[in-house]
Structure formats: structure tokens, C-alpha cells
Amino acid sequence: MLSPALPFKDALRGLRTGLATGRRMIRPLEDHSPKALAGLMRGVLSRADTVGLEVDRTTSRLVHMLLDRPESRDFRGWTMARMAVEPAGPAIFAERLYCGLDVAFERLGLPSELLSEARAARAFEHARHSAPEPEDVYDLSAELLLRADECMFAPPPPFGARTPTAERHLALFAVMLWLLAEPARDQEEEEALLGVCIDAASALGRQVADLPDDRQAIRQLLRDYARLI
Amino acid sequence: MAVALAPGPVRPVGSDPDLQRLRWFLPATSETLARIARQNGTEARIDKVRLAAAYLDWRQAAEGQPGHLAAGLLLRALLHHAPLRITPPATEPAEAAETPVRFWPEGHAFVCLCLEIRRRLLGSEAGPGPSFSDLRTWWSFRENVTDDTALALPFLDLFAGVMPDWNCSAGTAGTPRPLRGRPMLWTVPAGPILPAETATIVFDLATLTNADDLSVQALEGYLAALGAPVVAEEVRQRFLHRPVGAAMTHVAERTGLICPGSFITDLEARRAALVAEALVPAEGAAATVAALSGGGLSVLVVVPDGVRPATLPALQAHFPEARIYTDGLSALFETQAVRTTTVISTSPPVIATAVAAGADALGIAGETVLRGALQAAGARQVLPADTALLRLTGRS
Numbered sequence: 001m002l003s004p005a006l007p008f009k010d011a012l013r014g015l016r017t018g019l020a021t022g023r024r025m026i027r028p029l030e031d032h033s034p035k036a037l038a039g040l041m042r043g044v045l046s047r048a049d050t051v052g053l054e055v056d057r058t059t060s061r062l063v064h065m066l067l068d069r070p071e072s073r074d075f076r077g078w079t080m081a082r083m084a085v086e087p088a089g090p091a092i093f094a095e096r097l098y099c100g101l102d103v104a105f106e107r108l109g110l111p112s113e114l115l116s117e118a119r120a121a122r123a124f125e126h127a128r129h130s131a132p133e134p135e136d137v138y139d140l141s142a143e144l145l146l147r148a149d150e151c152m153f154a155p156p157p158p159f160g161a162r163t164p165t166a167e168r169h170l171a172l173f174a175v176m177l178w179l180l181a182e183p184a185r186d187q188e189e190e191e192a193l194l195g196v197c198i199d200a201a202s203a204l205g206r207q208v209a210d211l212p213d214d215r216q217a218i219r220q221l222l223r224d225y226a227r228l229i
Numbered sequence: 230m231a232v233a234l235a236p237g238p239v240r241p242v243g244s245d246p247d248l249q250r251l252r253w254f255l256p257a258t259s260e261t262l263a264r265i266a267r268q269n270g271t272e273a274r275i276d277k278v279r280l281a282a283a284y285l286d287w288r289q290a291a292e293g294q295p296g297h298l299a300a301g302l303l304l305r306a307l308l309h310h311a312p313l314r315i316t317p318p319a320t321e322p323a324e325a326a327e328t329p330v331r332f333w334p335e336g337h338a339f340v341c342l343c344l345e346i347r348r349r350l351l352g353s354e355a356g357p358g359p360s361f362s363d364l365r366t367w368w369s370f371r372e373n374v375t376d377d378t379a380l381a382l383p384f385l386d387l388f389a390g391v392m393p394d395w396n397c398s399a400g401t402a403g404t405p406r407p408l409r410g411r412p413m414l415w416t417v418p419a420g421p422i423l424p425a426e427t428a429t430i431v432f433d434l435a436t437l438t439n440a441d442d443l444s445v446q447a448l449e450g451y452l453a454a455l456g457a458p459v460v461a462e463e464v465r466q467r468f469l470h471r472p473v474g475a476a477m478t479h480v481a482e483r484t485g486l487i488c489p490g491s492f493i494t495d496l497e498a499r500r501a502a503l504v505a506e507a508l509v510p511a512e513g514a515a516a517t518v519a520a521l522s523g524g525g526l527s528v529l530v531v532v533p534d535g536v537r538p539a540t541l542p543a544l545q546a547h548f549p550e551a552r553i554y555t556d557g558l559s560a561l562f563e564t565q566a567v568r569t570t571t572v573i574s575t576s577p578p579v580i581a582t583a584v585a586a587g588a589d590a591l592g593i594a595g596e597t598v599l600r601g602a603l604q605a606a607g608a609r610q611v612l613p614a615d616t617a618l619l620r621l622t623g624r625s
Contacts, residue, residue, distance in 0.1 A: 189252075192252070196281070199251075199277050199280075199281040200251055202281070203279070203282035203284075224289070228251055228285060228288050229250060
């Protein structure tokens with residue numbers, strides 16, 4: 001049974017992302033407005049900024065303070081192998097995937113996409129009981145990578161751009177490597193490790209970007225490279 | 230050379246703390262490369278993604294390989310992915326350009342790093358060898374690995390002071406594969422390359438013109454006419470500068486018939502016709518002849534048998550400063566002061582003739598097999614085809 005908090009978390013993030021995207025899209029119009037409307041437009045944008053930033057701060061605080069478990073920021077020890085067997089696995093996976101993709105999208109210079117933690121947790125729950133049942137954690141990760149592309153992201157807000165598939169594959173592959181790699185010794189190293197995984201995925205380039213929808217092929221790639229991270 | 234990765238006498242790649250995983254290799258190697266650059270008074274820019282690509286390629290290739298081969302494979306991967314850019318100091322003395330580190334700063338830093346890794350993997354304190362400080366070896370290294378990065382393996386052995394195995398380097402799958410022949414060591418200094426005592430320089434016609442291409446074209450056409458076609462590139466590799474019997478054997482094998490008795494004369498007639506119609510000087514050839522002649526050297530162009538007398542005036546017009554010689558190299562040496570003569574040729578038999586007579590000999594080649602053959606024939610140096618003429622006059 002998934003936590004009922006996850007959809008609420010997604011909704012708050014959706015609200016925040018939608019407002020931010022709207023403000024980004026409207027701002028360039030200010031320069032192209034007739035002179036008579038420019039002042040009015042500036043006033044509207046200024047008020048929208050005030051509201052937007054307040055919503056941003058509040059939702060962020062709500063998400064992190066009210067909904068996250070106190071220990072949830074320290075991911076060490078929650079390897080894919082452990083997530084695959086523990087009841088809390090799906091929720092932890094969703095949270096790690098969200099945080100990992102947040103960093104990966106930024107490092108790769110991609111437009112931000114909203115991952116739904118509720119969808120990710122549900123997909124994890126289904127994947128670990130999928131048919132055929134995953135043979136190992138690499139197989140499970142390959143299945144999750146395919147499902148992530150299909151169904152874990154929220155629809156983009158109005159005017160929001162989607163990341164091209166090839167680049168989304170790079171980000172997802174990087175995070176899967178991070179989840180499969182031997183855990184780091186401390187939190188600081190854990191963050192550096194994610195950076196190394198993003199570099200590795202970028203280094204593999206088209207081999208990863210053009211991933212086929214072939215679970216075995218993805219499993220093999222993850223198994224070959226996770227051990228070297 | 231001072232290179233310091235984290236200390237630790239560890240041998241297998243997989244158990245070395247800095248090499249075992251990308252998370253440790255990236256920072257340790259970045260820091261080491263940056264330190265090498267600082268020690269040489271330069272500044273390094275490291276591309277982490279390219280460095281990661283080099284590491285991942287290397288680990289796949291080095292699986293199960295012994296230590297010295299593993300270090301060479303790392304050098305190959307670093308040269309291939311080029312994760313380092315070094316900015317030289319804004320001003321420095323001119324003589325600094327004559328050192329390996331200034332000649333190729335990135336290559337030098339990679340070799341320093343890989344020699345250190347080699348020592349650690351082998352648990353040995355040996356090296357570097359004398360070649361490490363020899364600028365001519367670095368010329369050779371750069372030229373060769375630009376053609377084929379697999380040659381990084383024997384070159385790292387050479388820099389380490391170990392006799393390299395030129396006939397075996399690691400292929401893309403990480404398994405040893407034979408080379409086509411010993412790679413040419415480009416021992417070409419930056420300045421003029423003719424010996425100080427050279428008074429006469431003798432060019433084989435093919436070094437100054439497209440004569441070799443025309444020979445290939447003539448044989449290609451003739452083989453096709455005899456029902457034993459071979460594409461031009463294969464003709465060049467199998468038959469150019471080889472005894473004509475090789476081509477005759479090919480015809481016999483392919484057609485089941487004995488070659489016509491007139492094979493040699495027919496072929497020469499075809500070649501002479503092409504030379505008469507289509508011989509053109511190589512780019513920069515006329516300027517090279519003029520510069521050498523202007524520098525006080527006597528310049529001769531030796532024309533092979535079969536070239537029609539009617540072709541000679543045009544040839545003389547291309548190279549007005551040179552004497553066109555039609556009687557063959559052996560006859561030339563009967564009248565020429567051999568010890569002060571340098572012969573330049575693309576043909577191993579011509580090089581062998583010159584060396585046997587006691588002359589200095591330089592080869593010109595554009596590909597590995599011919600380089601090896603010219604060197605085996607006794608050429609003192611083999612110059613790369615694209616820059617040979619410029620180098621002869623010290624212009625490159």
C-alpha cells in the first residue's frame with residue numbers, strides 16, 4: 001500500500017512547476033507589448049512573481065518538512081538490492097529517482113521534467129512482480145528504466161517543453177547506475193557519486209541515448225558499467 | 230618526472246585503489262594530470278566526460294591483461310578520447326620548444342601518468358628509459374599513434390626502457406593482434422634532414438611526380454585486359470615495387486593460362502603511354518628541386534627504363550634546375566661520388582641499390598607496409614609522403 005502523501009507531494013510540485021513555467025513563458029512578452037500595455041504587464045508580472053515565489057517557497061517547505069520522513073535525506077544503504085525486497089522500497093526508490101533526476105537534468109542542461117513519485121513508486125511495485133520476474137537487480141533496473149520513460153513523468157504544464165527521448169535516456173541511465181553502484185561512505189561522497197554516474201552516462205553517449213526498448217540489452221549495459229562506478 | 234597518485238604497491242588493475250572504480254580514478258587522475266601540467270609551467274583543462282569515456286573503454290579492454298599491457302591500453306584510451314588540453318606559457322625561451330614536454334604537452338602528460346601506473350601495476354621502480362628524453366622518439370610516437378592508437382602499447386614499453394614488441398599490440402577488443410609490420414619510427418628532426426656532406430641529391434622520378442600512380446593504373450588496366458582484374462589499391466599493395474613475376478603469377482593463377490611472353494614489354498608500353506599523357510609533378514616538387522639546387526646541391530632526377538624520350542623535354546621543363554638522368558642508378562654510381570650522394574625513392578629495390586653502392590638513402594612512404602619495406606631495404610629515414618618534400622628543405 002503506497003503512502004497517501006505521495007499524490008499530495010506530486011500535486012504541490014505540479015503547482016510549483018506550472019507557475020514557474022507560466023512566469024518564464026510570459027516574461028519575454030513584456031518587451032513586445034505596446035507601450036500603453038507595458039506598464040500594466042509589468043505590474044501583473046510583478047504580482048505573479050510575488051505569488052509564484054511565495055508558492056514556490058511554501059510548497060517546497062511543505063514537501064520537505066511535512067512529507068519527507070526525517071531519515072529520508074540520507075539514502076546511503078538503500079541499494080537497489082535492498083529496495084527490491086523491503087516494503088518501503090517503492091517509496092524510497094521514487095524519492096531517490098526524483099532527487100537523482102533533479103540533479104541529472106540540471107547537470108545535463110535539460111529542461112526540468114516533473115517526475116511523479118506516486119507513479120514511480122507504483123511502477124516499482126509492479127516491476128518487481130512483473131512477468132517474467134526480474135532475474136537480478138540489473139534486470140529490475142532495466143525494466144524500471146523502460147517504465148520510467150513510459151509512465152513515471154507527469155504531463156508537462158501548458159507551454160512546458162518535454163526533454164528529447166535520447167537525453168531523457170541519458171539522465172535515467174545515470175540515475176540507475178547511481179542506484180546500482182556500491183554505496184558511498186558518506187553523504188558528501190554519495191552526491192559526488194551521482195556526478196560520476198552522470199559523467200559516465202554522458203561518456204557512453206549514443207550507446208545510452210539510443211537505448212533500444214530491449215530489457216536484456218539494457219540489463220547487460222547496466223551490469224557491465226555499474227561494477228566500474 | 231614526478232607523478233604521484235595515492236601511494237600503494239598494488240598490482241592487478243582491479244585491486245588498485247585509484248584504478249578500481251571510476252569514482253576514484255576521475256579525481257586521482259585529474260589531480261595527477263593537473264599536477265604534471267603545473268610542474269611543467271603549464272595549465273591543464275580536463276574534460277571529465279572524456280576522461281570517464283577513456284576509463285570505461287580501458288577497463289573493458291584491460292580485463293585480464295597483464296600489467297604492462299594494461300598501462301599501454303590506458304595510454305591508447307587516453308590518446309583516443311583526448312580528455313586533456315594544456316595551455317603553454319605565454320612566453321618562454323625558443324629552446325624550450327625542442328623538449329618533449331613542449332613538443333606534445335598532452336601526450337607527454339599521458340605518458341608520465343601511464344608510466345607511473347605501469348610501475349605500480351608491475352610493482353617495479355624501473356624506468357623511464359633513455360627514449361623518454363629523446364625528441365626524435367617523440368616525433369615518431371606522435372606520427373605513429375596519430376595513424377594507429379594501438380601503437381601506444383609498444384611505445385609505452387619503449388619510454389619505460391623496455392624492448393618493445395612492435396609486432397603485437399592490443400586490438401579494439403583488448404586481445405593482441407598482429408601488426409602488418411614493424412611500424413616506422415619517424416626519426417625526423419625539425420630542421421633540414423640531409424647530411425652536411427651531401428653534395429648531390431638523386432630523386433627517383435616517383436618521389437617528384439605521380440609516376441607510381443600511373444604504374445598502378447597501367448598494371449590495373451593490363452590485368453583487367455588479361456582477365457585477372459585487381460582493384461587499384463590492391464595492385465599498389467601487392468605489385469608496386471615488387472618483381473613483375475608476382476603479377477604474372479597472379480594472372481596464371483586467376484586465368485589458368487600462361488602469361489603472354491610479351492607481358493613485360495606490353496606493361497612497359499602501357500606505362501610509358503600513361504607517363505607521356507598524364508605525368509604531373511607532385512605538389513611543391515618543383516619548388517623543392519629549385520630550393521635544393523639554389524642551396525648549392527647538384528640535383529638529378531633518375532627516370533626508369535621505358536619512359537619515352539619524347540617525355541623528357543616536358544620533364545626537364547618541370548624541373549629546369551635538375552639534370553634528367555636516363556641510364557639507371559647503377560650507371561650513375563659509376564660516375565658519381567657515392568659517399569656525398571643522397572638518394573630519395575619510394576622503391577625498396579632502388580633504396581637497396583643505393584645503400585649497396587654506399588650512398589645515403591631516404592625513403593618516402595604514405596602507408597605502413599611500404600614504410601617497413603623501405604626501412605628493411607636500408608633507408609636511413611622514411612619520410613611521410615605528405616610532408617617529405619617540405620621537410621627536405623627544412624620548411625616543415
